[in-house]
Amino acid sequence: MRSIIAALLLACISFFPAASLAQSQEPSAWQVEKCEIYRQSWDKALDFFGTDNLNYDFIAQNENFIASACTAPPGVCAQSSQELEIANALTIAMMNAGAASTFLPFRCRADGPSPGPAASGAAPDAVLCHAQLELLLNGNKLTEEEAAVYAAQCACLEQRQQAGAQTDCAQ
Incomplete structure (x- = not known):
């Protein structure tokens, strides 16, 4: 009798995880x-x-x-x-x-190619900064002054990565 109950419990236990897995894939x-x-x-x-x-x-x-x-x-x-x-x-x-x-x-993998003008191996924040800057410049969304501040921010992020420092780059 115990072996029948154990078999039923085993069948139920093995059925329910499979059923929930199938549902989560929908x-x-x-x-x-x-x-x-x-x-x-x-x-x-x-x-x-x-x-x-x-x-x-x-x-x-x-x-x-x-x-x-x-x-x-x-x-x-x-x-x-x-x-x-x-x-x-x-x-x-x-x-x-x-x-x-x-x-x-x-x-993008950290060891893979990075988009935009940033150098290979640049910090992800710097890569994103350059990509956003390029997008804003292409769309004529920044004044010359704003573009200079944004470019300085990107440069700061690159320098921070190269130096391994945790300095603040806010401008």
């Missing part, structure tokens, strides 16, 4: 909608910016993200200014649609 309606918005935005971005100077890996990683129902781990890294423009456009489109920035597939 995307929500919002996840499906976000992925469709991303797919449409990706298509529009390619039409608008073109694909002439895009790295194959950038295209493939975005396509794989979409093919995974937008659940693949982040790993798309913009390496050229055109790729960065596309990544920024996709980020803005998704944020405007109400998606959090954590939804997006964009992440």
Whole structure:
């Protein structure tokens, strides 16, 4: 009798984790909608910016993200200014649609290529600073004075990384 009860308990215990795992893999309606918005935005971005100077890996990683129902781990890294423009456009489109920035597939490895004008191995904050500065300058969103302050902030972030210091870069 004890062996029958033990077998039933074992069967129940092994069934329920598998059932909950299967349920957690079903995307929500919002996840499906976000992925469709991303797919449409990706298509529009390619039409608008073109694909002439895009790295194959950038295209493939975005396509794989979409093919995974937008659940693949982040790993798309913009390496050229055109790729960065596309990544920024996709980020803005998704944020405007109400998606959090954590939804997006964009992440560059610390040992991999870094986007924008910052040198390879630069601090992530400095890389982001340069990318944002480039975007703002291309959109004519800054005065010369504001651009100089922003550029100084980026330089400070790079120097802080090189020196290994934790100094404040606020200007």
